Amino acid sequence: MRYITSGITLTMLTDKCTGCGMCMEVCPHEVFKAEGKRVVIAAKDRCMECGACELNCAFGALNVSKGVGCASALIKSMITGGEPTCGCSGTSGNCC
């Protein structure tokens, strides 16, 4: 399943990347791929902008504007003017 992918904000500064592979460990959608000793963004359109890779890259090579892809959170934030945060508690790890 693919979502609207044209606005995805993930970028990598290739010269900062050491190929440590941490991003591959944390990414839940197999966005990264090892290419020899380097790691590259292989499938940017699978990114859900969860922010795990940026937070766990110790070398500051990754950048993504993290957020919950949740319509009701966004609508709420438009009305209240606050940050979109997920108001649910959800189950089984699938949640906004």
Place this chain on the structure above:
Amino acid sequence: MADKLSEIKFTLQPAPEPNAGQSDGNSCCCIPQPLEAEWSGGVLQTPAGPVCRVSTELTRKDLWGRFKCRVSSFRDSYTVPPGLYAVGEPGIGPDGGSDIFVSANYKFSFDMLRRELHGMNAWILALDTKGINVWCAAGKGTFGTDELIKRIGAASLAKAAGRGRLILPQLGAPGVNATGVRRATGFRLSYGPVRAKDIPAYIRAGYKADRDMREVKFGVLDRLALSPMEIIPAMKRYPLFALITLLIFGLAPQGIIFKDAISGGLPFLLYGLISVLAGAFLVPVFLPFIPFRSFAVKGWITGAAAFVITARTFAFFPYSGPIGPNILFWADLVFFPMASSYTALQFTGSTTFTCISGVKKELKAALPVYIASAAAAVVLLAIYKLLVWRLL
């Protein structure tokens, strides 16, 4: 059902802050409440104070709680006290070195984890995520670097359990900076698999998760399990919708006419139900098979199809009233697929692949359409009423 609920609530009341520094048996982190819970398996004495041992069997009560989490707001208060727990006979004290699994204090998440640790000797460190699951809490930051560091300190983890491998659920990664935690506490973090059920395989493979274990899935069963939480909130608005519908159709210059309210309003009420069902059940379940990537569009298509099928099946057209069937048809067509679309859009919050940039784009396009459709429906209905009252 109600007494069962209060019973669980009573036994699982969060205990006061874990105070593992005290060695007095009665001030244990988890005494008295969790000890009474069926999932508790006694107390382990550690140099940092007593620690509760949990069973790896889920009781009927646990399963019942799980079910209720799926369908009700019960999940909002289904917690375990944060802190350290033992599974089996883990190594005690600074030289312990058994694996330490980190979890949320949402009992559903906690239960999934302890069940998979059957036969192992390990620790569980439950973070205070305010009773929210790992994935959501990591998004909010409550399952996060700061909380983990704080909890490691509060449980005197190195003293109680030693410096074993700290295994985090991979879905906690959006909240936790592994390097930051290592610098602050000296503990080494590993990200385990996405699903707790892969933990035994992950350990067998030498603490390595393969691609499959690293990937979030979103199969039809996941989607089916999530649909009650879409349907129920949507249905909460239904009584108001029904009331307004009956008022509109019953309203006449002479007052409210019941016969008209029922005969005119009935198709509307049915369409309302159908549009909720289309948006909150059909779209989630058939998600990959409905064309277009946009959830709003998926919802609209499904809603429109469901509307037309219902209208034809029940032969609501032409409406029985003398005037205005066409106007009503257009009002329905404008309104109900839009309602399905809006409901379907809410499902973006439950999926595992929608990104915020996409939802923003989608909203930007959809909101003006929603507002315009709602306005058009109101105008059409008003014209219909005026025709019926012979004022036009």
